[in-house]
Amino acid sequence: MTWTTFRTCEEELALLCGISNLLHWDRAVLMPAAGVEQRALQCGLMSRMYHERLTSDELKREIRTLRAKTPIQQAILERYAWKMGRAEKLPKEHVEELSTLTARAEQAWEKAKQKKDFRIFKPFLERIISLKQKEAALIDKHKHPYEVLLDEYERGMTLAELDIIFARLKRELIPLIRTYAGKKRIITSDVQAQKTITQDIATRILDTKERFLIALSAHPFTTTLGPDDIRITTAFKHDPTFAFLSTAHEAGHALYEGGFGKDLKNTILADAPSLGMHESQSRFWENIICKGMPFWHFYYDFFSKELQLSISHEQFYKRLITVQPSLIRIEADEVTYCMHIIIRYEIEKALIEGSLSVKDIPRAWNDKYKTYLGITPKHDAEGCLQDVHWSQGAFGYFPTYALGSIYAAMLYRALLREHPQLEKDISKGDFSFIKQWLAKKIHRHGAMFLAKDLMRAACGKALDVQDFITYLHRKCAP
Amino acid sequence: MTWTTFRTCEEELALLCGISNLLHWDRAVLMPAAGVEQRALQCGLMSRMYHERLTSDELKREIRTLRAKTPIQQAILERYAWKMGRAEKLPKEHVEELSTLTARAEQAWEKAKQKKDFRIFKPFLERIISLKQKEAALIDKHKHPYEVLLDEYERGMTLAELDIIFARLKRELIPLIRTYAGKKRIITSDVQAQKTITQDIATRILDTKERFLIALSAHPFTTTLGPDDIRITTAFKHDPTFAFLSTAHEAGHALYEGGFGKDLKNTILADAPSLGMHESQSRFWENIICKGMPFWHFYYDFFSKELQLSISHEQFYKRLITVQPSLIRIEADEVTYCMHIIIRYEIEKALIEGSLSVKDIPRAWNDKYKTYLGITPKHDAEGCLQDVHWSQGAFGYFPTYALGSIYAAMLYRALLREHPQLEKDISKGDFSFIKQWLAKKIHRHGAMFLAKDLMRAACGKALDVQDFITYLHRKCAP
Numbered sequence: 001m002t003w004t005t006f007r008t009c010e011e012e013l014a015l016l017c018g019i020s021n022l023l024h025w026d027r028a029v030l031m032p033a034a035g036v037e038q039r040a041l042q043c044g045l046m047s048r049m050y051h052e053r054l055t056s057d058e059l060k061r062e063i064r065t066l067r068a069k070t071p072i073q074q075a076i077l078e079r080y081a082w083k084m085g086r087a088e089k090l091p092k093e094h095v096e097e098l099s100t101l102t103a104r105a106e107q108a109w110e111k112a113k114q115k116k117d118f119r120i121f122k123p124f125l126e127r128i129i130s131l132k133q134k135e136a137a138l139i140d141k142h143k144h145p146y147e148v149l150l151d152e153y154e155r156g157m158t159l160a161e162l163d164i165i166f167a168r169l170k171r172e173l174i175p176l177i178r179t180y181a182g183k184k185r186i187i188t189s190d191v192q193a194q195k196t197i198t199q200d201i202a203t204r205i206l207d208t209k210e211r212f213l214i215a216l217s218a219h220p221f222t223t224t225l226g227p228d229d230i231r232i233t234t235a236f237k238h239d240p241t242f243a244f245l246s247t248a249h250e251a252g253h254a255l256y257e258g259g260f261g262k263d264l265k266n267t268i269l270a271d272a273p274s275l276g277m278h279e280s281q282s283r284f285w286e287n288i289i290c291k292g293m294p295f296w297h298f299y300y301d302f303f304s305k306e307l308q309l310s311i312s313h314e315q316f317y318k319r320l321i322t323v324q325p326s327l328i329r330i331e332a333d334e335v336t337y338c339m340h341i342i343i344r345y346e347i348e349k350a351l352i353e354g355s356l357s358v359k360d361i362p363r364a365w366n367d368k369y370k371t372y373l374g375i376t377p378k379h380d381a382e383g384c385l386q387d388v389h390w391s392q393g394a395f396g397y398f399p400t401y402a403l404g405s406i407y408a409a410m411l412y413r414a415l416l417r418e419h420p421q422l423e424k425d426i427s428k429g430d431f432s433f434i435k436q437w438l439a440k441k442i443h444r445h446g447a448m449f450l451a452k453d454l455m456r457a458a459c460g461k462a463l464d465v466q467d468f469i470t471y472l473h474r475k476c477a478p
Numbered sequence: 479m480t481w482t483t484f485r486t487c488e489e490e491l492a493l494l495c496g497i498s499n500l501l502h503w504d505r506a507v508l509m510p511a512a513g514v515e516q517r518a519l520q521c522g523l524m525s526r527m528y529h530e531r532l533t534s535d536e537l538k539r540e541i542r543t544l545r546a547k548t549p550i551q552q553a554i555l556e557r558y559a560w561k562m563g564r565a566e567k568l569p570k571e572h573v574e575e576l577s578t579l580t581a582r583a584e585q586a587w588e589k590a591k592q593k594k595d596f597r598i599f600k601p602f603l604e605r606i607i608s609l610k611q612k613e614a615a616l617i618d619k620h621k622h623p624y625e626v627l628l629d630e631y632e633r634g635m636t637l638a639e640l641d642i643i644f645a646r647l648k649r650e651l652i653p654l655i656r657t658y659a660g661k662k663r664i665i666t667s668d669v670q671a672q673k674t675i676t677q678d679i680a681t682r683i684l685d686t687k688e689r690f691l692i693a694l695s696a697h698p699f700t701t702t703l704g705p706d707d708i709r710i711t712t713a714f715k716h717d718p719t720f721a722f723l724s725t726a727h728e729a730g731h732a733l734y735e736g737g738f739g740k741d742l743k744n745t746i747l748a749d750a751p752s753l754g755m756h757e758s759q760s761r762f763w764e765n766i767i768c769k770g771m772p773f774w775h776f777y778y779d780f781f782s783k784e785l786q787l788s789i790s791h792e793q794f795y796k797r798l799i800t801v802q803p804s805l806i807r808i809e810a811d812e813v814t815y816c817m818h819i820i821i822r823y824e825i826e827k828a829l830i831e832g833s834l835s836v837k838d839i840p841r842a843w844n845d846k847y848k849t850y851l852g853i854t855p856k857h858d859a860e861g862c863l864q865d866v867h868w869s870q871g872a873f874g875y876f877p878t879y880a881l882g883s884i885y886a887a888m889l890y891r892a893l894l895r896e897h898p899q900l901e902k903d904i905s906k907g908d909f910s911f912i913k914q915w916l917a918k919k920i921h922r923h924g925a926m927f928l929a930k931d932l933m934r935a936a937c938g939k940a941l942d943v944q945d946f947i948t949y950l951h952r953k954c955a956p
Contacts, residue, residue, distance in 0.1 A: 012523060015516075015519055015520045016523070018516065018520060019497060019501065019520050019523075022500060022504060023497065023500065026500060026504065030691060030693075031691075031703075031707060032687070032688055032689050032690060032691050032706070032707050032708075033688050034688045034689040034706035034707065035689070035704050035706050035707030037704075037706070038496065038704025038705060038706060039703075039704065039707070041489070041493055042493050042497050045490060045494070046497070049527075209510070210510055210512045211512040211513070212510060213508060213510050215508075225509075225513060225516070225517075226513050226515075226516025226517065226520070228510070228512035228515070228516060229509060229510050229513030229516060229517070266516075
């Protein structure tokens with residue numbers, strides 16, 4: 001076995017992954033409604049082929065016999081060993097059962113949400129949790145099962161660390177929310193003007209249109225078809241800040257995907273080391289830049305003119321950073337957002353370790369919303385049925401959203417230290433230092449290092465919640 | 479081996495084919511420019527997987543051991559045997575050499591066309607022809623090599639038949655062109671209005687939007703991603719009749735692709751029996767319906783209002799059917815079109831049988847245009863370099879365009895005989911009889927029968943050029 005034959009296998013995996021992403025992107029963006037059945041078969045075939053190749057004896061042999069001659073080769077072998085190590089511990093029957101179950105569970109979840117009736121989803125969720133518990137035990141029966149699941153999304157993060165982070169956040173955020181809670185004014189604008197501003201912010205973040213495409217879909221997302229074909233989607237609502245900020249968010253993901261080093265092309269390292277790391281890049285642009293005061297210094301004139309807004313710069317900015325406890329996670333502001341995550345984390349951890357049963361989710365959910373945010377869902381559709389994640393078997397995923405915010409604040413702090421006139425640059429629309437720094441410190445490394453090691457190298461310290469806390473305080477009371 | 483396992487193989491082939499088609503469609507319609515390199519690798523991987531499966535020992539065994547219990551199963555086995563019979567006679571090295579060569583040849587052709595310099599393309603074409611001659615000999619060394627190549631595109635058609643058809647066409651068309659040659663007036667209209675009329679004609683032909691999608695690309699085409707996801711593209715030029723007629727053309731292809739019997743879904747029979755048969759459906763709608771007098775009876779008011787045309791119904795129709803000898807095939811009218819095909823046929827047949835050498839193509843081409851159409855290209859870009867086909871190794875493909883026109887005229891004649899008030903229906907915009915008849919006689923059968931057998935069953939007679947001749951005479955001198 002040689003690196004050349006290995007590279008061929010690896011390139012095929014990368015190609016299959018890009019093809020799967022096109023199938024999904026096209027389904028969300030363009031596909032005629034009637035195509036859904038055949039598309040499901042096509043997606044199934046591509047992911048089966050991907051997994052057959054990833055877990056093939058041939059590849060396993062290569063990974064074991066190849067000797068790394070460069071740090072990149074070493075990181076490649078190491079990441080495969082990790083990924084395949086997890087995959088090969090799961091019997092084929094388990095993977096198939098989970099895949100069939102989650103496909104049906106997602107439908108049941110949709111119906112339950114629509115009918116506001118948790119009981120429709122309950123039996124599916126019970127079975128999923130039982131399979132995920134089994135999965136965790138198969139992979140590593142000596143660890144806390146939730147930590148095993150978390151590792152898939154945030155490799156290297158321990159449950160002990162996460163508990164400390166979230167305890168600290170709770171302690172800090174709950175009083176902050178009580179102090180600054182307010183209510184947002186409603187603003188609206190037409191779709192054509194929203195198109196202009198979303199194109200504009202995407203171009204400011206991504207520079208070129210040659211490698212990126214923006215399209216419309218019901219829920220915004222980013223996907224990578226190849227190293228030079230990265231697509232973001234957006235959606236227009238009445239409030240134009242939704243499309244604007246979600247485009248900035250997706251463009252942050254896309255800038256990261258487009259920035260992996262050329263030497264990582266079509267390898268397993270052309271990826272973020274963790275979902276939290278990926279989310280740090282989207283939240284950096286959405287929250288830290290595009291909800292920051294310096295940005296609106298130069299941008300509000302253009303923005304308000306295009307959208308024909310009748311509120312002042314100051315009123316608009318105040319509205320943008322308003323802390324407003326709400327029931328729906330994806331509509332939450334920066335401060336309350338983490339509480340939505342903590343609620344989900346506490347519940348899903350308890351479910352996986354068996355200290356909470358599925359039938360008690362609605363009560364636990366509503367209690368926590370009352371305690372942490374002072375509000376109560378009228379029904380489960382705006383409560384514990386709002387997110388798709390659990391129906392897909394994604395336990396351990398939610399925490400990465402909060403980690404993204406924490407990483408982003410650390411990066412911003414490091415940037416400010418290295419380049420003190422940073423906010424002056426931003427207030428003139430000059431993002432060049434930011435982009436160069438992120439490219440050099442984060443993007444080009446792909447998945448060469450664990451998120452925590454990458455962050456330590458970029459920021460000169462271990463994970464530190466304080467940067468995020470300081471950032472939020474400064475934002476609430478500038 | 480059972481039909482169930484065989485069906486799984488066959489379905490995978492169908493899925494891979496749809497995925498390849500999405501990769502190509504997306505490249506032509508949407509893909510960011512920089513994605514081209516990775517997309518080429520993805521297309522290559524999908525077609526390699528398709529061919530590996532098609533020529534796998536497993537499938538070969540199944541085809542040989544399975545016993546058909548139904549006429550559909552019999553037709554499936556028979557079509558596989560034909561397709562695999564051709565494929566397995568070609569050594570892998572031959573297929574790969576041709577594939578690499580044609581990829582390069584297409585680039586060389588583009589450059590040659592752009593620089594108007596045939597010499598750039600000449601060495602590539604020489605090598606392609608030599609490989610195609612070898613291919614024909616490998617498949618069946620007892621037949622005329624051109625007939626072997628033709629069989630890939632128009633299965634069951636002999637060279638003897640084709641020679642008789644084209645000799646007859648030449649005899650009839652050359653005097654017709656001399657008598658009716660005229661010159662078209664120029665008309666133009668804006669893109670928005672062209673969008674309206676192309677959407678309108680597509681909807682009239684296809685009825686539903688649920689299974690069909692229209693997009694924009696440089697050259698219009700139709701592709702099938704799945705039995706209920708069929709896509710056509712269109713392009714807008716100054717003259718709005720281009721977009722209108724080419725959309726009708728592509729919608730004809732799409733109606734056919736969407737009409738294969740449900741019992742043929744994801745089998746090798748969910749296809750036209752030949753390219754000529756496929757082309758008959760596009761030309762039926764483009765030429766026979768949308769260039770017919772009855773159609774404009776009800777349609778011109780809407781059309782001219784949308785496009786803000788200032789010429790009369792009569793002037794417009796006269797312009798639409800004007801016979802105007804021209805150098806570019808894809809811009810040719812219905813009458814001269816076949817002469818463009820005959821010229822290519824005579825040249826490519828001579829090249830494959832070795833009676834014409836590549837260096838003499840430009841001279842042969844220009845001589846034939848002078849003799850048959852009375853005009854001479856100023857340079858090879860508007861002469862023998864205008865079409866992409868030869869650079870792709872597609873020899874035996876051009877004749878299917880003319881056969882499509884002949885089949886379409888036969889179908890129209892049969893339709894008129896069965897439903898004498900057909901043109902009255904058309905003049906009221908009622909295509910229901912036509913669609914039902916085509917669905918029943920042609921579409922639903924897919925590739926169950928050879929084109930000639932399907933035509934015989936639909937029209938009650940063997941292939942007959944006379945219907946096309948009569949149709950053209952009636953059109954030129956109504």
